[in-house]
Amino acid sequence: MKTLTRYFLRGLITFLPVALTIYVLYLFVVWTENLAMRAVGPLVGDFYLPGLGIVLGAAAIFGLGVLVSLPVVARLLSVFELPFTNLPVVKSIYSSLKNFADYFAPHEQDAQQVVLLKMPGNDLSIVGLVTRQSFKGLPGALGELDQVAVYLPMGYMIGGYTVFVPRSWTTPIEMSVEEAMRSSLIAWMASSNRSGG
Numbered sequence: 001m002k003t004l005t006r007y008f009l010r011g012l013i014t015f016l017p018v019a020l021t022i023y024v025l026y027l028f029v030v031w032t033e034n035l036a037m038r039a040v041g042p043l044v045g046d047f048y049l050p051g052l053g054i055v056l057g058a059a060a061i062f063g064l065g066v067l068v069s070l071p072v073v074a075r076l077l078s079v080f081e082l083p084f085t086n087l088p089v090v091k092s093i094y095s096s097l098k099n100f101a102d103y104f105a106p107h108e109q110d111a112q113q114v115v116l117l118k119m120p121g122n123d124l125s126i127v128g129l130v131t132r133q134s135f136k137g138l139p140g141a142l143g144e145l146d147q148v149a150v151y152l153p154m155g156y157m158i159g160g161y162t163v164f165v166p167r168s169w170t171t172p173i174e175m176s177v178e179e180a181m182r183s184s185l186i187a188w189m190a191s192s193n194r195s196g197g
Contacts, residue, residue, distance in 0.1 A: 117152070149163070
């Protein structure tokens with residue numbers, strides 16, 4: 001019985017990520033296609049090209065990126081964000097999601113660095129993400145720190161910790177931020193795709 005259960009769980013673990021990814025993509029495609037049909041239907045009538053919704057969605061996202069890059073629109077966006085940044089519970093959720101998303105936005109290359117954090121004289125090592133290279137401009141004692149901020153994500157995205165440590169405690173790792181976050185999400189249980197073979 002234990003063998004059957006083990007095989008079933010292995011099959012389920014293999015199936016679920018693929019099935020959920022395909023389902024989410026399917027929902028996105030259906031949503032964009034329906035939206036596109038409603039938007040361009042009055043203009044083109046019965047004529048419709050499959051995939052037009054995805055193209056229009058990508059174009060809209062690109063256009064939004066261009067717009068928010070303009071200083072005037074960025075100021076207007078900050079006004080629009082006021083309700084999300086002032087309501088007690090909404091503020092916590094919105095700020096956390098926005099800061100997390102902003103971390104993956106284009107920055108200077110050295111602002112996004114995966115590192116191995118190890119305190120001298122200690123055998124414990126942990127993978128983290130350097131989120132701040134300099135504290136200049138921050139108020140009080142924070143602005144005087146000659147350290148780096150390292151975010152330590154917890155498994156299954158329960159949360160994480162940000163620690164301020166000397167730069168000498170960190171060793172850069174040749175790994176993308178996305179790959180490190182994905183590995184942390186599953187507690188580093190997946191085998192490496194880079195292994196030779």
